[in-house]
Amino acid sequence: MALLLVPFSAQGARISELSEATIWEQVVRFFQFRDPSVRYAVAGSILLGISCGILGSFIVVRKMSLFGDALSHAVLPGVALGFMWNMSKDPVAIFIGATLAGLLGAAVVHWVKESTRLKEDTALGLVLASFYAVGVALTTMINQLPTGNQSGVDKFMFGQASAIGADDIKLMATITVLVLVCMALLYKEFLVTSFDVNFARVIGFPAQVIHYILMMLLAFSVVTALQAVGVVLVSAMLITPAATAYLLTDRMHRMVVLSAVFGVLAGVVGAFVSFLDDHLATGPIIVLAASLVFLAAFCFAPRHGVVVAWWRQRSKSARVSRENTLKSIYHVLEARDFEGEGVSIRELAQRRKETLEESQKLSHALVNHRLATITGDDILLAPAGWSRACEIVRNHRLWELYLTNEAKIASDHVHEDAEIIEHVLGEEVVRELERKLKYARQDPHGKPIPGLSDIRRGTGVYRREDLVGYGKR
Amino acid sequence: MKDLIPKFDYELVVTGPWTTDFDMYGWMMLMGFLVTLSCGLAGNFLIWRRMALVGDAISHSILPGLVIAFLALAAVVPHDADGEHSAEFMMRWRTPAMFVGAVAAALVTVVIIEVIHKWTRVKQDAAIGISFTSLFAIGVLLINRFASNIHLDQECVLYGELEYVPLEPMLSLGGTNIGPLPLVRMALVTVIVIVLLLLFYKELLVTSFDPNLAYSIGVNPSVVHYGLMMTLAVVIVSAFESVGAILVIGMLILPGATAALISQRLEVCLWLTVLHAALSAVLGIHLSLWLNSNSAAAMVIVGTALFVMAWAFHGLQKFVLLRRAVRSDADGPEDSIPNAA
Numbered sequence: 001m002a003l004l005l006v007p008f009s010a011q012g013a014r015i016s017e018l019s020e021a022t023i024w025e026q027v028v029r030f031f032q033f034r035d036p037s038v039r040y041a042v043a044g045s046i047l048l049g050i051s052c053g054i055l056g057s058f059i060v061v062r063k064m065s066l067f068g069d070a071l072s073h074a075v076l077p078g079v080a081l082g083f084m085w086n087m088s089k090d091p092v093a094i095f096i097g098a099t100l101a102g103l104l105g106a107a108v109v110h111w112v113k114e115s116t117r118l119k120e121d122t123a124l125g126l127v128l129a130s131f132y133a134v135g136v137a138l139t140t141m142i143n144q145l146p147t148g149n150q151s152g153v154d155k156f157m158f159g160q161a162s163a164i165g166a167d168d169i170k171l172m173a174t175i176t177v178l179v180l181v182c183m184a185l186l187y188k189e190f191l192v193t194s195f196d197v198n199f200a201r202v203i204g205f206p207a208q209v210i211h212y213i214l215m216m217l218l219a220f221s222v223v224t225a226l227q228a229v230g231v232v233l234v235s236a237m238l239i240t241p242a243a244t245a246y247l248l249t250d251r252m253h254r255m256v257v258l259s260a261v262f263g264v265l266a267g268v269v270g271a272f273v274s275f276l277d278d279h280l281a282t283g284p285i286i287v288l289a290a291s292l293v294f295l296a297a298f299c300f301a302p303r304h305g306v307v308v309a310w311w312r313q314r315s316k317s318a319r320v321s322r323e324n325t326l327k328s329i330y331h332v333l334e335a336r337d338f339e340g341e342g343v344s345i346r347e348l349a350q351r352r353k354e355t356l357e358e359s360q361k362l363s364h365a366l367v368n369h370r371l372a373t374i375t376g377d378d379i380l381l382a383p384a385g386w387s388r389a390c391e392i393v394r395n396h397r398l399w400e401l402y403l404t405n406e407a408k409i410a411s412d413h414v415h416e417d418a419e420i421i422e423h424v425l426g427e428e429v430v431r432e433l434e435r436k437l438k439y440a441r442q443d444p445h446g447k448p449i450p451g452l453s454d455i456r457r458g459t460g461v462y463r464r465e466d467l468v469g470y471g472k473r
Numbered sequence: 474m475k476d477l478i479p480k481f482d483y484e485l486v487v488t489g490p491w492t493t494d495f496d497m498y499g500w501m502m503l504m505g506f507l508v509t510l511s512c513g514l515a516g517n518f519l520i521w522r523r524m525a526l527v528g529d530a531i532s533h534s535i536l537p538g539l540v541i542a543f544l545a546l547a548a549v550v551p552h553d554a555d556g557e558h559s560a561e562f563m564m565r566w567r568t569p570a571m572f573v574g575a576v577a578a579a580l581v582t583v584v585i586i587e588v589i590h591k592w593t594r595v596k597q598d599a600a601i602g603i604s605f606t607s608l609f610a611i612g613v614l615l616i617n618r619f620a621s622n623i624h625l626d627q628e629c630v631l632y633g634e635l636e637y638v639p640l641e642p643m644l645s646l647g648g649t650n651i652g653p654l655p656l657v658r659m660a661l662v663t664v665i666v667i668v669l670l671l672l673f674y675k676e677l678l679v680t681s682f683d684p685n686l687a688y689s690i691g692v693n694p695s696v697v698h699y700g701l702m703m704t705l706a707v708v709i710v711s712a713f714e715s716v717g718a719i720l721v722i723g724m725l726i727l728p729g730a731t732a733a734l735i736s737q738r739l740e741v742c743l744w745l746t747v748l749h750a751a752l753s754a755v756l757g758i759h760l761s762l763w764l765n766s767n768s769a770a771a772m773v774i775v776g777t778a779l780f781v782m783a784w785a786f787h788g789l790q791k792f793v794l795l796r797r798a799v800r801s802d803a804d805g806p807e808d809s810i811p812n813a814a
Contacts, residue, residue, distance in 0.1 A: 065598040066526050073719060116787055121525040122730050126780065129723025133773030137766040144765060232533060236606030243599045281617050284610035291607040298593060306592050
């Protein structure tokens with residue numbers, strides 16, 4: 001079985017055939033919008049970006065992302081039947097047939113899910129494949145009819161942005177306006193049913209009806225988008241911009257707007273790039289542009305980006321490690337009743353049970369953050385370092401005391417927990433803890449808890465007499 | 474409209490494939506059976522693991538894998554004097570390259586899905602959508618760009634070429650014909666799937682239903698997961714040529730979904746899958762002969778009909794059980810519903 005033959009029909013999928021021209025000339029030509037094909041392609045991409053972006057953000061937060069995929073395949077028999085209506089490519093008949101098939105598909109998914117044990121993914125796959133099979137069978141049957149070889153159903157598979165005409169733009173504009181109007185009127189309903197169906201039912205929203213309105217809008221958008229980007233890539237138009245927006249914001253209205261913006265952006269970039277090069281089909285470029293924006297958000301989104309999170313994690317663990325070093329220095333000082341100036345690296349290494357090199361590294365990290373200075377072999381805490389060390393030890397011991405006294409945990413079980421929480425306790429919580437513990441001065445192991453005055457002292461304590469506060473008496 | 478469904482010709486549709494044209498349709502039925510069987514067996518686990526749409530994703534994202542594999546192959550193939558690729562070399566390495574490309578693409582897909590899903594707040598369904606559409610787009614672009622170097626047929630990708638299976642060169646071993654080349658290959662894949670299934674039945678079972686238990690008895694779920702995904706890629710890429718990228722999803726899901734409606738025991742489900750595969754392959758050929766349509770699509774339609782029957786059976790069963798429960802409630806002494814009158 002040779003995987004034979006010809007390439008995809010994407011030759012026709014470019015916006016414009018261009019003869020020799022420099023990139024600059026092409027850019028100018030693109031932005032002058034002189035070519036009707038460029039105008040249509042750009043207008044189509046913008047309209048698609050808006051309608052798919054808006055609907056996409058709702059299906060993504062409803063965890064129904066792959067509904068778009070299933071619908072886009074399920075419309076195929078509708079396209080074939082629409083063609084059979086009077087054996088011609090009547091856009092209205094095809095649109096109606098496709099939408100009906102899409103809605104039927106959505107209903108079957110719902111029905112299978114409700115009446116059997118099968119989960120949503122299986123139901124979606126079932127509808128996708130079985131509707132598609134009916135569509136393929138019908139298509140092959142139509143193609144064998146004497147009048148049927150022009151059905152052009154294949155065009156729907158990969159999309160033809162170059163084939164977008166004035167009628168298609170009108171259709172897309174109608175659908176986009178419909179989507180916008182529905183959003184404006186039913187935003188609250190969509191919002192509530194997306195996040196809390198039970199609450200929506202309780203306050204009297206017809207959740208089922210809202211669901212089917214969403215499905216209907218989705219079917220409309222999918223059917224119109226098919227012509228431009230094809231069956232497979234229409235799901236990207238729905239999912240990718242919305243997922244990008246989902247990484248960037250926690251508010252639904254912002255997500256909807258952002259998602260539409262990303263959709264438009266990807267559409268225009270796709271139309272532009274494929275205009276520049278003869279070999280680049282529009283649909284895939286749109287999808288890849290959307291994917292690249294997602295990748296950028298995936299890495300650098302302020303709160304949910306991977307690189308950002310990694311960096312935050314890294315700086316946090318560096319801070320924790322510095323604070324642990326400070327704590328060890330405090331322990332060393334405490335063990336010799338705060339006598340003598342500074343702590344030698346050897347003492348620190350002994351205390352922390354590690355090699356000299358490791359201690360050296362840790363103390364250099366302190367120096368870099370101006371928490372300490374090193375003279376010769378000794379580490380001298382800077383004022384800021386001393387305060388932080390006291391705070392950490394205070395947090396640790398307060399927490400241990402809290403766990404022992406209030407939570408009734410055995411005193412030999414509280415250390416590990418305190419090791420973690422000491423780095424994250426804020427000032428207010430500490431005040432609260434102190435109040436709750438009646439300004440206790442000793443932790444469960446009998447060690448003094450540093451007080452506010454120790455911390456404020458900030459000049460470094462070298463003598464026992466200087467250490468005023470709870471630990472002193 | 475009337476011309477669409479041809480007249481029912483008993484000779485052609487019912488007896489033909491088993492008598493005069495058996496040479497041709499026998500191979501097609503066998504091929505259909507093997508494809509549906511290997512897909513269905515793997516598909517059962519996808520359904521139980523709620524990963525049915527990962528199959529969908531892989532069947533699409535295999536495309537760039539195939540294209541890159543072919544491009545790589547074309548780059549290393551020795552050219553003869555005319556600058557043409559050596560046909561013999563291409564023929565020999567085409568299949569291995571295809572399998573390697575497909576498995577690599579499948580692994581990339583699965584890794585991308587997991588990375589997006591585990592590292593960010595984006596849910597699995599959206600992650601699936603993002604990964605396969607991006608990969609598919611890359612595949613289409615590569616095909617556009619290097620169309621002259623690759624021989625990949627659009628019709629084949631969409632609809633499959635089951636009809637061409639009997640026309641392929643026969644593989645003969647020791648003088649006897651054992652079958653057309655693609656069929657032998659598919660049979661080999663099916664055997665591999667069955668052997669893997671028998672060898673790792675316990676691991677598959679336990680990781681599908683209780684990953685924690687799997688950990689505690691020393692089975693690493695993610696190893697099993699990746700193994701399953703690789704097997705899936707091999708199955709999909711070998712099925713893909715004969716049934717097309719999208720119908721393969723039907724063959725993955727339909728047998729398992731039908732079986733899951735009838736039985737809750739995995740073993741029974743697997744046997745029902747065999748039955749479903751055989752029925753949809755044989756009846757599918759008959760249907761395609763009657764309607765004069767694409768055979769792979771007809772097989773999926775028969776599979777869907779079997780699913781609908783199982784669904785009806787399931788509904789009936791639930792109805793009967795409910796009736797019985799209501800009746801026993803009514804007969805029982807503790808009738809908790811007070812009489813309104």
